[in-house]
Amino acid sequence: MGIMSYLRDRMGKILAFVIGLALLAFIGSEVVHSGSSFFRGDATTVAEVNGEKIDYKDFSQRIEASTDQFRQQYNQPLTPQVTDYIQNTTWNQLLTGILLKKEIDKLGLVVGEAETASMISGNNPDQQIQSQFADETGKFDKAKLNQFLSYINSGKVPAAEFERWGNFVKNVIDSKRQQKYVALVSNGLYVNSLEAQDDYTDKNKLANFKYTVLDYASLPDSKIKLTDDDYSTYYNEHKGQFKNPEETRSFEYVSFNAAPSKQDSAAIKDQVEKLAASFKSAPNDSLFVQINAETKTPLVYAKKGQLDPTLDSTMFNAAKGTVYGPYLAGGKYKIAKLIDTKVGPDSVKARHILLNPATEGGMDKAVAKADSLKKLIQGGKSFDELAKTYSIDKNSAVKGGDLGTFGRGAMIPAFEDAAFDGKAGDLKVVKSQFGVHLLQIESQKGSSKVVKVAVIDKSLTPSSETQNAAYAKAQQFLATVNSDNFTAQAKKAGLAVKTSDDVTGVASSLAGLDNARPIVKWAFGADKGAIGDQVFAVGDQYVVARLSNIKPQGALPLEAIKKQIEPAVLLDVKGKQLAEKFQSALNGSTSIDQVAQKAGSKVTPVQNIVFANPVLPGSSAEYLLVGSIFGSQPNKLSAPVKGQSGVYVYTVESFVNPAPLTNTVREKQQLSQVLAQRTPGSLLDALKDKANVKDNRAKFL
Known part of the structure; x- marks a missing residue:
């Protein structure tokens, strides 16, 4: 952890911005041994994007740095849930960067030297620069930036710190190139007058109609017997929806509680x-x-x-x-x-000069030097200038050693005690794990009672007897099950079978199971129907699992999604039966009231529905119904329409057209703004869909 982890405004913030979020989770040491058969070939490639390999070493460096960044920023452990979020987010960031770079390089988009200089030190620096050099209120501080740039250009910057600044600038340049590319695509989009007119009509034309509905819930699920033909018909009609972006696996499991008794x-x-x-x-x-x-x-x-x-x-x-x-x-x-x-006091405003005992010849000499600097300041020398010259905390040194105002708990204990126990104007020499500080208390604010409390804690953990008993039960169950009798044996033992569906290869936690990485890793190396090769210890649970399904990447066959689509197939079959009932009611009917009477339903009048907001009062959005209504002629009975909640028959009473659109400029601007907002996401989705990605991350977790 860096010096200013506790002393605020640290250079680590710039490093944190460069690195961003974490890449994946910690990579298990057991998979890095060279020559392991686990990798089946290339033991250093985590992923490959359009032929470009992503090396394990680069991944591990990003992981370490981003994990440190998270802990410094949030001061809390990395939970499995956070790890999952970080993995998915940063994988997408990395993938996005690679895909965009390829397109940007094709077009030859660059950021020149003059433009780079303007982005860093011009009158209106890049937003990333402004956010890193802000004052306590969050407002960009140009003087703070200039001080730092002078320090960077002084030739006295440690190599590691200079490299971090270089990486930060590179990140700013890369972001600018991406902005140019997205802007280039966005500027190629155009909204014509006809599109503006259609959008205006969709939002303002009113429909008045009556409908009658037979709810899907009116047919009990138990009365519907689904056939293979029902599944096949639905699957073939919706085949385009069943494309799996990445391989997933599902498993069922039973758990044995080893929580403290x-x-x-x-x-x-x-x-x-x-x-x-x-x-x-x-x-x-x-x-x-x-x-x-x-x-x-x-x-x-x-x-x-x-x-x-x-x-x-x-x-x-x-x-x-x-x-x-x-x-x-x-x-x-x-x-x-x-x-x-x-x-x-409640808060203290202070500044300091930090000395490194290792470079001063030892702790005693560092303290002696701090005492000498203290005497110089008491004799009239500028604290500001001495901080810039002698302090190894360069982030505060460029501000004359200023640490700003901080409350209790913001600093390391030795430093905090000295700052809060003194009075305004005091100069104190303080030793800490970071070195020797010459601290000056500038001001103190507030006054309240404080307490010093010592706490002894002992974790509530299960005894070995409790763990052994639960593990023995799990082992006994594992010895009795196979791929065919898992559910039956669980029922016989009075155990609840739980499921975890569509798990990705990089998942760290599952519903009800934290730190479940060992189970996921096993699942992605097993065959369908396989029983876990061991009892898995997950938190305070011992788990026995069975791999129930594998969904490969790409178009999924019917068998792989049969269970998943069952609710939709059920509604589809109900819809056909209810449509037939309505069709019978339509025969010989001349009004919506007659149809409702024959079908045993009621008529509901609706006023002032617009195409752009297809929500029925007291119900949910009904896209197919409202879309059909706006394509109908008034005073005609419709054919049955299968909607979200049931099957509908309607008759349009009237349409109320809006006032003519005389000026399309405003409508065009609004549509253009919507397009501009959607462009980055749509662009990246298109690039990802087109890309050839070989994701081996699961092997490294």
Whole structure:
């Protein structure tokens, strides 16, 4: 973690922007061994896009950097759900970049030196530049940018930092090239007067009609017996919808709970209770925490709202030395001790000069140098100039060491204690894990009670007996099942069979199962019907799985989606039966009322429906129905129309045409804006659909 992870406005923000979101998840070390048969050939290619290989080394570097970026920005662990989101988002970003670059290079689109200079340091820099050099209010600070550029051009920048800046600038240039390409395509789109007129009519022409409907729900599902011909007919009519963008697999599983039992919970609580007496009389609370706590956090002052809710309502009214607990919070038993209380400032504005003991000849010499700088400042030397000259924290150095205003919890403990315990104008020499700071407190604001609380925690985990018992049951079940009797054996054992459908090869978590990567990895190496080759440990569950279906990439056969389309086939069959009922009612009828009477339905009048908003009052959108209405003649009974909720018959009473459109300019502008908004997404979808992508990411997870 970089120096300014805690000290704000760090150069790491620029690095974070360059790298963006994470690529995939952590790649398991077991698959990187050279020559592993798992790779079946090329052991370094994660994916191939139109012949361009994406190397594993590049992937792993992006993964490490982006994972660090996430943790620095959000200060929380990388959950399986977040990992899945990062994987999918960043894969699409990488794929998009490769596809766009190929098209951009074909056209020879470039960003020249003068344009680059203008984007970085001109009167109106690129938005990415502006966002990185903003003040505390979020407004672009040109002086801040100029200070940084002077530092970059000074020739004193460490190589790694200079490389990061170069990568950032390259990213800005690449983004500009992409913007030019999208603009080129967008500018080639044109909305003519006829399209403008049609759009105006669609949004303003009114239809008044009556309809009668037979709801699909009027036919019980149990009364419908689907045949193979029903499935085939529906599949052939909708074949274009069944194209799988990537291979997916489905499996069913049973799980055996290995969560902590009541006995486990009582045993852990008893351990914590025994610690409470010793904690109360401990002479060194910090050392006691380091020895006994699982989460070894430093002891710092906290204001109300920063503690666990349970402690927040207890410690601010307790006497010094009070020990509270055990209490259960976040899956852990905890005890807490009130170390101290006092009244202190809410926020501090400060600046610092940071010295590196390694380059100063040791900690003692770094402290001595900080003392010398302190005397120079007390003698009238400019803190601003000394910070620019001596501080290794270059991001704050270019601002005269300014760290801005920060509240409790924003800085490392040693630095925070010094900043909040002093008074405005103090100069303090502070040692931390990052080096030696010469801290100047510029101002302090607010005043409130703060408490220092020490916490001992023990996780609520299952005992080995609990785990062994659950694992033994899972192993016993695994020994009794095969591809044909999985469901029957589960039912016999009183176990619920759960399903996970259409899982992608890079999924890390599944519904009800976090950290399920081992199951997914097995599923993508197994044959349909296979039983898991082991009992999978997933969180506090032991899982036995069966691979139930494989959907290959591309056009899917009927058998692969038969279960998936069953609800739609059911509605289709119901629709045909209800349409036949309406067709019988239409024979000899001359009005919508007669049709409704024969069919046992009712007539509903509707006023002022427009084509652009096909929603029936009190119902849902009915695209086919409303589309059919606007293509009909008034005062004629329609044929049955299968809609979303049921089968309809209608008669149009009248259309009300809008006032003539005399000026199409405004309509054209509105349509053009809609086209411009859709262009980037539609363009990328077209490029992805055309691309030849070989995605091997699942092998590296």
